[in-house]
Amino acid sequence: QVQLQESGPGLVKLSQTLSLTCTVSGGSISIGGYYWTWIRQHPGKGLEWIGIMFSSGSTSYNPSLRSRLTISVDTSKNQFSLKLSSVTAADTAVYYCARVGVGYYDSSGSYYYYYGMDVWGQGTTVTVSS
Amino acid sequence: QSALTQPPSASGTPGQRVTISCSGSSSSIGSNTVNWYLQFPGTAPLLLIYSNNQRPSGVPDRFSGSKSGTSASLAISGLQSEDEGDYYCAAWDDSLKGVIFGGGTKLTVL
Numbered sequence: 001q002v003q004l005q006e007s008g009p010g011l012v013k014l015s016q017t018l019s020l021t022c023t024v025s026g027g028s029i030s031i032g033g034y035y036w037t038w039i040r041q042h043p044g045k046g047l048e049w050i051g052i053m054f055s056s057g058s059t060s061y062n063p064s065l066r067s068r069l070t071i072s073v074d075t076s077k078n079q080f081s082l083k084l085s086s087v088t089a090a091d092t093a094v095y096y097c098a099r100v101g102v103g104y105y106d107s108s109g110s111y112y113y114y115y116g117m118d119v120w121g122q123g124t125t126v127t128v129s130s
Numbered sequence: 131q132s133a134l135t136q137p138p139s140a141s142g143t144p145g146q147r148v149t150i151s152c153s154g155s156s157s158s159i160g161s162n163t164v165n166w167y168l169q170f171p172g173t174a175p176l177l178l179i180y181s182n183n184q185r186p187s188g189v190p191d192r193f194s195g196s197k198s199g200t201s202a203s204l205a206i207s208g209l210q211s212e213d214e215g216d217y218y219c220a221a222w223d224d225s226l227k228g229v230i231f232g233g234g235t236k237l238t239v240l
Contacts, residue, residue: 046234114181116165120174
């Protein structure tokens with residue numbers, strides 16, 4: 001089955017750029033019907049959506065991060081990536097990549113959208129330090 | 131766009147039925163389906179309910195979801211100790227053009 005694995009430095013210096021990669025195994029990142037997303041979780045807090053890459057290659061970002069964020073895909077490596085510039089202590093978090101299931105057909109053949117994160121990476125802890 | 135609203139905590143005794151509410155807006159829950167996630171300490175969330183009331187394979191039928199207007203709820207019947215964890219609702223938000231999460235509900239089995 002499809003598995004996701006985040007990779008990247010666990011420690012990033014203040015004001016530098018945080019770069020993470022999510023490697024997709026067991027399936028193609030180019031397969032239709034799925035999007036790819038990043039989520040983070042600050043220590044002891046809830047889940048925060050970071051951004052998403054649609055199957056068209058376009059992206060949508062959380063407005064609070066938009067000015068610093070780039071999400072891209074490398075289909076040849078079956079990977080998608082996150083770059084967050086000018087990091088501060090507030091960017092210290094566990095970062096997750098996930099696959100987003102877009103929709104499904106029910107038994108009658110009707111299609112329903114749901115945008116659910118059905119496969120998650122294990123998460124990677126990133127600490128911003130001075 | 132604000133986060134979806136969930137109670138911070140919920141509790142119940144083994145065998146009881148517990149419900150967790152999730153409130154949103156017209157651009158989120160009012161226009162899109164709701165998904166629920168369960169997160170155990172130190173692990174990644176897992177998809178528990180999708181499209182308001184659908185269970186992925188492997189999720190017990192003790193878990194059920196519903197949606198009405200701009201609100202949704204998750205019900206857990208026959209509560210078990212292994213149900214303890216953090217529950218998050220989420221939905222696509224048309225204004226945000228992205229996913230919006232609830233703040234999470236910590237479920238304790240007494």
